[in-house]
Amino acid sequence: MDLKLKPSFFFSSFILIFLLINSFDSGSASTPKCISTERQALLTFKQSLTDLSGRLSSWSGQDCCSWTGVLCDARTGHVVNIDLRNPSQAVNSDEYKRGCLRGKINQSLTRLKFLSYLDLSSNDFNGLVIPEFIGHIVTLRYLNLSSSSFSGEVPASLGSLSKLEFLDLYAESFSDSGPFALRASDLKWLPSSLTYLNMGYVNLSGAGETWLQDFTRLTKLKELHLFNCELKNLPLSLSSSANLKLLEVLDLSENSLSSPIPSWLFDLTSLRKLFLRWDFLQGSIPSGFKNLKLLETLDLSNNLGLTGEVPPVLGELPQLKYLDLSANELNGQIHGFLDAFSKNKYNSLVFLDVSSNKIAGTLPESLGALRNLQILDLSSNSFTGSIPSSIGNMLSLKKLDLSFNAMNGNIPETLGKLAELVDLDLMANTWQGVLLKSHFANLRSLKSLRLTTEPNRSLVFKVPSTWVPPFKLELINIENCRIGPKFPMWLQVQTELNSVTLRNTGIADTIPPTWFSNIASDVTYLILANNRIKGTLPQSLAFPKLNTLDLSSNSFQGPFPLWTTNATELRLYENNFSGPLPLNINVLMPRMEKLYLFHNSFTGPIPSSLCEVSGLQILSLRNNRFSGSFPNCWHRSFMLYGIDVSENSLSGEIPASLGALPSLSVLLLNQNALQGRIPDTLQNCSGLTNIDLGGNKLSGKVPSWLSKLSSLFMLRLQSNSLDGQIPDTLCSVPNLHILDLSGNKVSGPVPKCISNLTAIARGTTNFEVFQNLVFIVTRSRKYQEIVNSINLSGNNLSGEIPEEILDLSYLRILNLSRNSMAGRIPGGISKLGRLETLDLSRNMLSGAIPESLAGISSLQKLNLSYNKLEGRIPQLLKFDDASVYIGNELLCGKPLPKKCPKDVNRRML
Structure with a gap:
């Protein structure tokens, strides 16, 4: 066949071949x-690493570029980037730990002559010193070794890395080692x-002190992060601060700079973020901040020493x-600062936190000019008055904390x-007035509502009983505000x-x-305390996430x-629950x-299965x-430190296994029908601070081993059948503030060593600590008023009141009544200068009432009745009730x- 090809055909074929060749070339260039x-250098590098997650499993075969x-x-095909950062950033998670590369860094990396990017961050090199040979990879422009547990x-x-632009050595370690x-x-x-330098x-x-000067050589620096570097001083002047004219981000947080804010900062006019x-830091916030026209973020929080007012110049930037001035000593009012913002035509503030200061006064209407604000935290200050009505103009607001x-x-x-x-969050103020439906009508995004006031409930919710709000709350905290008596519909639908x-x-x-069933699956805290809610609770519900239940x-x-x-915490106290425990x-x-x-x-028994709740x-x-x-059934694995089963109808003996609780601190078994002896095993509970076994049927002697309980603050064994003498060893309990052995059959004298009760003699113990322990267990202040007291009444004690008792100068209550004590009331009794109650009634005390008794100005209750006292009642005594002295025929x-x-003689004359 005779084919005749046109010239245009040859031209088109040439173009096609050219495009095909170029497509092959470009294809080879992309791969x-x-x-x-x-490749061999990378394999050698891999061999030095431990890769638990297998994320380097692709490092095999011929093509290392893939x-x-x-x-x-x-x-060129040369390796230019190695990015081996941990793929998980969920620090301390199992996934993060598995993703950590470990082992050593091999020197073979130096054979990668074109490497410009190396990221080994968020791995775990277990204290490895950063290899010096990394400084020989002179082609590096990016080096990130952060959070990889290097040391040294x-x-x-x-x-030597003269091309390096980015260096991150951030050294916070998350290694288990x-x-x-x-x-x-x-x-x-x-x-x-x-x-960039971190x-x-x-x-x-x-x-040294020239640390800051060393950074001024870095004239190209745009970001400098020196967070928590143990820097101790901050120069107030810096001769070459102009060299840092490109600096946009500066973070010197969490150091001990202990100085005023330096003036050289205000020469860094390119700053966008300052932490x-x-x-x-100390002193006031300088007006020099007005020079930082590009500043977007300013964080001066938690310095504790910044004082003065929030300067208006900050409102002009x-x-x-982002502005965080929280946790300082700022004072005065905030009007000038907010007024400046209201006049700022840019008004771009999104975040404002001045919480935990001493700012006072009212909130001005100019607050509403912060139209772009999303976070406003003014908590923990001394603001007074009302919320300005202009708050309604802040339509971008997502969080409000007052x-x-x-x-x-x-x-x-x-x-x-x-x-x-x-x-x-409006909690812990003294709000008043009425909250209507209109207060909440458009809060469609609301997830968290905290609103508390003083206990007089001066703030009242007054919304229609059928109102269904536009929000679905995840957290609600309302205290001392009246929303009852009905459980309103707006709460029922949450x-x-x-x-x-x-x-x-x-x-x-x-x-x-x-x-209850609707919220059961997600609720973590359920607190409905101090109401008058009635009815029974639904049975057999599952609350898988519940941490605290308080229906008290x-x-x-x-x-x-x-x-x-x-x-972990269940409070059902002060209700009308009945029946047995499961x-x-x-x-x-x-x-x-x-x-x-x-x-x-x-009712019923206390379940022994409680012994299986090990926490x-x-x-x-x-x-x-x-x-x-x-x-x-108690055993040593327990952390049980408080037991209060008082005022029940328990019988039998005090269980010896209580002595297996090394952490037991408060033991209150009073007002039951327990019998037998106090078990010796309790001496093993060396941390006992408060013991009340009163109002039972216990017998035997007061244990001599009580002296081993060096932390004992309160010992109450009253109204039992204990006998024998008060053991001298009891005098050597150094922290004892309350001693009550009344209503027993104890005999013999009051030990003269009683002056060795040093806590009462010198007031050396911080008994508030021990009181708080009792309160935590009992939620009651029952024992608060009997601190520094000795009650030995209603026994068979004999002998005289020992002079040594006068050394207990911090004693507030002394009751020796209903015994067989004889002799005189000690003449130096005024040494008990803090005594508030003294009861010596129904003994056989004789002699005159000491004149010095009138010198105890703190004395409020006195009973000397039914003794053998004689002579004139001292005229200075303020007790004019005859019952104080009755039964003393010679008075x-x-x-x-x-x-x-x-x-009588004077009247006859």
Whole structure:
């Protein structure tokens, strides 16, 4: 066949061939071939590493350019990037720990002659010193060794990296083997090419006082992070601060700079972000901040020493978006600062935190000019008055925190306009007035509501009973605000709650069982205390996330709730619950640490399964109707430190196994029907601070081993059948403040060694610590008023009142009544200068009432009746009740009707 081809055909074919060739070339350029020497260098590097997660499993075969974390130049095929950062950033998670590379860094990396990027961050090199040879990879532009558990001195060889622009040595370690310390004693090696430097957690304390001057050589630097570097001083002047004119980010946080804010900072006019938190800065905030026109973020929080007012110049900064001045000593008012912002045409502030200062006064209407603000935290100050109605203009607001102030005004209805508001915290103020539906009508984004005021409930919710709000709360905390007596519909429809506190809100209704079941799956805190809620609780619910359950001080009735929960604290006290406790309480509540059931009507035995709740710390069952023996199954694995089963009907002996509880501190078994002897095993509980076994049927002697309990603060064994003498060893209990042996059969004299009770003699013990322990267990201040007291009344004591008792100069209560004590009242009794109560009645004391008794100004109660006292009642005594002295036939003078002989003779004359 004779074909005739046109010239255009040849031209088109040429173009096609050209395009095909170029497509092959470009294809080969996008998938570069690995250079064998570099491949071998990478394999050698891999062999030195331990890779638990197998994330380097792709490092095999011929083409190293396709391996995970390796990038080659598209044209030459040389390895230019190695990125082996931990793929998980969830620090301390199992995934993070598995993802950590370990082992050593092999010198073979130096054979990668074109390597410009090396990232080994967030691994675990277990205290390995940063290899000096890294400084020989002179092609590096990016080096990230952060959070990889290196230690030792940062090698000065890194200064040879003349092309290095990015260096991250952030040294916070998350290794299980740590902590590890990375340090730099000299900073003169820093490459001048750096634009980014992070040496957070690197110890620079050895870098001398010129540490800051060393950074001024880095004239290209844009970011400098020196977080927590143990820097001790901050120069107030810096001659070459102009060299840092490109610096945009400066972080010197968490050092001990202890100085005023230096003036050279205000020469860094390129600054966008400045972090100086936790630096112990002092003095006022300078007006020089007005020079930093580009500043977007300023964090001066937690310095504790910054004083004065918030300066208005901060409100004039045109680019400022983030301002944190919290936890300082700032004072005065905030009007000038907020007024300046209201006049700022840019007004770009998004975050404002001035919490935990001493700022006072009212909030001005200019607050509403912060139209772009999303976070506003003014908590823990001294603000007063009302929330300004202009709050309704802040339509971008997502969090408003005014908690812990002295605000005592109204909450404006304009608050209800904040449709973006997620978190509203108004707790711990003294709000008043009425909250209407309009206060909440448009808060469709609200997830967290905290609102508390003083206990007088001057703040009242007044919304329609059928109102269904637009929000679904996850957290609610309302205290001392009246929302009852009904359990309102707006609360009933809150079914996504994970934290509930409705304390003292006046609810006197029953709560629908469906509400409990609706929140059961997610709720962690459920606190409905100090209301008048009635009815029974639903049985057999599962609360898998519940941590704390507090239904105390209500009118709940019926049986103990059979709720399956991991709660650690259960408070059902001061209700009308009845019936027995479940025998399998250890299965229902296996993680329980604190169980408060006092002041109810529970009956039956205390379940021995409580011995299987190994985390139990407090068992408080006071004032119920429990009967039977107290469980005798305790073992050393327990952390139980508080037991209060007083005021029940328990019988049998005190279980010896209590002595196996090494942490036991408070033991209150009083007002039961326990019998037998006090078990010697209790001496093994060396941490016992408070023992009350009174009102039982115990027998035997007062134990001599009590002297081994050096922390004992209170010993009450009253109203039993103990006999024998008071052991001298009791005098050597150094911290004893309350001693009550009354109503027993103890005989013999009061030991003269009683002056050795040093806590009462010298007031040396901080008894508030011990009182707090009792309060934590009992939630009662019952023992507070009998501190520094000795009560030995109602026994068979004989002999004289020992003079040594006068050495107990901090004694407040002394009761020796209803004994057989004889002799005189010691003449120096005024040495007991803090005595408030003295009862010596119904003994055989003789002689005159000492004149010095009138010198005890603190004395409020006195009883000397039914003794053999004689003579005139001292006239200076302020007790004019004859019952104080009755039964002493030889006493005379006021207030007794019997006149003294001299008075009779004077009248006859």
